[in-house]
Amino acid sequence: MREDGVGQRGLREEGRADIARPGLRGHAGDIALTDDAGFQRQLFWALWAGVLLLKLIVAARLPLFVDEAFYWQEGQHLAAAYSDLPGLTAWLTRLGVALGGEHPFALRAPFLVIAALVPLLMVRITAREFGPRHGWQAGCFALLLPLAGTLGLLALPDAMMALATLLCVDAGARLLREVSAASALELALGLTLGALSHYRFIAVIGVGFIALLLLADGRNALRDVRVWIAIALGASAWTPLVAWNLGNADAGLRFQLVDRHPWAFHADGIAFIAIQALLVTPLLFAALAHASWRGRHGALPATRYLALLGGLVVLGFFTLGFFADTERVSFHWPLPGYLALIPLLPGVLALWPRPLRAATWLLAALGLLAMLGYYVAASTPQTRARAAAEKWYPANFAGWDELADAVRRQRERMPPGTRVIADNFKVGAELGFALSDADIPVLDHPLNHKHGRAPQLDLWGLSHRGGTDWSASPTLLVVGVTEVSYKHLLDRYHALCDMVGPLPPPTMLNVDHGRQRFALFALDRRREGPCTTPAMAWIDAPAGAATVGRKFEVTGWAFKDGVGLERVEILIDGRPVASADYGREYAGLQKDWPPSNDPQHPYVGFAAPVDLEAVESIGPGRHWLGLRLHGRDGSIEDWSEQPLQLR
Known part of the structure; x- marks a missing residue:
């Protein structure tokens, strides 16, 4: 062992000499001692x-x-x-x-x-x-x-x-x-x-x-x-x-x-x-x-x-x-x-x-x-809101405190003993931490399987099967709308109908201009009838982040399965500025959304001239364009907003 130790010391000295004289050998990692270790330690x-x-x-x-x-x-x-x-x-x-x-x-x-x-x-x-x-x-x-x-x-x-x-x-x-x-x-x-x-x-x-x-x-x-x-x-x-x-x-x-x-x-x-x-x-x-x-x-x-x-x-x-x-x-x-x-x-x-x-x-x-x-930006609500239209928006950090507050308010309006059910493991875990309840049931969701959490939820007995597990007790169903890509959102709504029946008018929570979006459904009984879902919409013009003058036109489409929409309002920064002409023919839309059962198809298009000339409180610069969708069942849903630059 002594000979091995001497050999190792010799190699270490040789390696240090290599770096001290890089022109000779200069092996990476074999270094020479110098006299400024004190500064390096302080640093x-x-x-x-x-x-x-x-x-x-x-x-x-x-x-x-x-x-x-x-x-x-x-x-x-x-x-x-x-x-x-x-x-x-x-x-x-x-x-x-x-x-x-x-x-x-x-x-x-x-x-x-x-x-x-x-x-x-x-x-x-x-x-x-x-x-x-x-x-x-x-x-x-x-x-x-x-x-x-x-x-x-x-x-x-x-x-x-x-x-x-x-x-x-x-x-x-x-x-x-x-x-x-x-x-x-x-x-x-x-x-x-x-x-x-x-x-x-x-x-x-x-x-x-x-x-x-x-x-x-x-x-x-x-x-x-x-x-x-x-x-x-x-x-x-x-x-x-x-x-x-x-x-x-x-x-x-x-x-x-x-x-x-x-x-x-x-x-x-x-x-x-x-x-x-x-x-x-x-x-x-x-x-x-x-x-x-x-x-x-x-x-x-x-x-x-x-x-x-x-x-x-x-x-x-x-x-x-x-x-x-x-x-x-x-x-x-x-x-x-x-x-x-x-x-x-x-x-x-x-x-x-x-x-x-x-x-x-x-x-x-x-x-x-x-x-x-x-991480500082992700922890600052104002910064998150300004970044709502950006790719780096920290979605997995955003909206959970606001959701917990909304759930508390909704439960206060519901009967004692109302239980909370989440539609995916993210909502269940985040609400569980905020409400100090580690046993919030979770519906079957593609996210649970994608992230390998479905087997664990099954072991805990927290996998809720919807209709087959339903009871007469009042329930607050919390749905993470933006956890599903938009092209699959209507399918997800119909899957929820299969699990819990037609959905009642939701309380929609838009966080950071709707970049994070949740739907809260107060369920007190098993509903029957055609699948009723939250509204779906799209703004064709102006495009997101477009620059427009004080007068411009907003066009697009919107529908609400099961009952249909009564009217559509145009919002700037959450404030109504125009009422749309809703019910225009929008041919071919139902082919893009085959499951849709809105009784008004194909008359689900809208157009609205917006005139801000007399609205002094909305000045030039960046604003947020949104929609307020009024359902025939009395529901009122604010749609996600998109940035707009006013000249």
């Missing part, structure tokens, strides 16, 4: 404290993301594993609200603490392998890397996955030097936390094992029984998830590995490079790629290990992108690979020209601020 702690303070402020104001709400609901039904995840994320949400109360900040508190440990562990790994100065630098980049710096803002599995990844990285690097009980125990801890966090951690395990097999020192470490005991302990942590899948027809595994992925080649995967370069920031992305490439031939086994582990994880997810799910968020999947490469980053940047290094630092800082800025 790290300033960044660590500043980023943490910003995240605490944002986390206290940010509305609950829909996945966070469902993890809270899982935490209120404690189990060893769930349909979408292992148990640890739900347990942490339960811990947060148990200690801090039913508030989003309390829910996120354990994740913020875990995320704060990630850069500290990064400093430890890098400083031990490559020296203190580069350890502090790596810690800084673990804070500035946007995907890592925002960890913990949301109560999601990624914070614990990041910590588990670094524990395994640290243990692997130590095992390459010398197998010890401490390093084996750290490996077992990392493998266990990862197994309890997410299915995706399998990628870290598999690639880490391959990286060790590719290195002579790694193969030597794998011959030690202590390493295999650690691996066995980590493998045992998957037992609850395996047991859940065995008891539920592999529903979770099938969703994660089969149902959500097309498993057919698609060229969209090439966008991975552009998306990752944008999210990581371009120069930092290039530096990490450089570190992976050069590190393959580093003087130290740890350098080669980190380069292989990080590079193969990122490359693996890049390849997967050509065959896997493109509908749901996946940009954060390669984060474990970037974390493994960050210890090599200071050595690579030491070889770059000073202006390029400065630009890398600056772009990374700006990238982190941009991502934090997005």
Whole structure:
């Protein structure tokens, strides 16, 4: 062992000399000690404290993301594993609200603490392998890397996955030097936390094992029984998830590995490079790629290990992108690979020209601020409202507080004992958190299956089958209208009719000009007759965001299945400004909406001349154009608004 230790020290000195004299060899990650570690330490702690303070402020104001709400609901039904995840994320949400109360900040508190440990562990790994100065630098980049710096803002599995990844990285690097009980125990801890966090951690395990097999020192470490005991302990942590899948027809595994992925080649995967370069920031992305490439031939086994582990994880997810799910968020999947490469980053940047290094630092800082800025925007109602017509509108954060208030008001007008039923898991979980009720029943909905939550709702007994489960007790049905694409909305309304019968006049809630839209139905009995739905409408002219004068014409169509519409009003900023000529022939519309049974077809078109010359309160600039739809059943529904620029 002494000879091996001397050999390792010699390699470390050789690697440091390589970087100190880059013209000779310059292997990435093998670095020389310098005398400015004190400044790097001060910079790290300033960044660590500043980023943490910003995240605490944002986390206290940010509305609950829909996945966070469902993890809270899982935490209120404690189990060893769930349909979408292992148990640890739900347990942490339960811990947060148990200690801090039913508030989003309390829910996120354990994740913020875990995320704060990630850069500290990064400093430890890098400083031990490559020296203190580069350890502090790596810690800084673990804070500035946007995907890592925002960890913990949301109560999601990624914070614990990041910590588990670094524990395994640290243990692997130590095992390459010398197998010890401490390093084996750290490996077992990392493998266990990862197994309890997410299915995706399998990628870290598999690639880490391959990286060790590719290195002579790694193969030597794998011959030690202590390493295999650690691996066995980590493998045992998957037992609850395996047991859940065995008891539920592999529903979770099938969703994660089969149902959500097309498993057919698609060229969209090439966008991975552009998306990752944008999210990581371009120069930092290039530096990490450089570190992976050069590190393959580093003087130290740890350098080669980190380069292989990080590079193969990122490359693996890049390849997967050509065959896997493109509908749901996946940009954060390669984060474990970037974390493994960050210890090599200071050595690579030491070889770059000073202006390029400065630009890398600056772009990374700006990238982190941009991502934090997005969350600030998502937490600000005024900003969300102004962004209602933009693609980046944060729909999964928006409208839940307003919906909870509307539900409370509606229940006050209904008989005591009125129960709430949600039409999808998002509404059920968000309302559950706001109303402190983790047992809100949920109707069958495509979203429940798309996100793998339907089996879990079934296990909790919260899957409501509509008519077959109906009782005489008064019920408030809450429908997330904008959770269904517009072309499928009428089909969804008719599916609701099949489940609960013809729908009564709804209370419509438009949040942020209708970008988030909910319908509340007070149901006191099983209704009979043709399917009656909320109104459907479309403005043909003027187009969204069009610029018009003080006089213009609004044309389009509108219908309401079951009963029809009586009249249509034109709104500017929620204020009626004209009454439309409704009932014009609109040929062919029913062919576009075959299920529609509005008795007025095809006379469902409208036109309205709008004259704002005498309306001084509506001046030039941006305004919002909307419709007020009056049904023949007495219902009044405000339609979603679109931006309009007045000259």
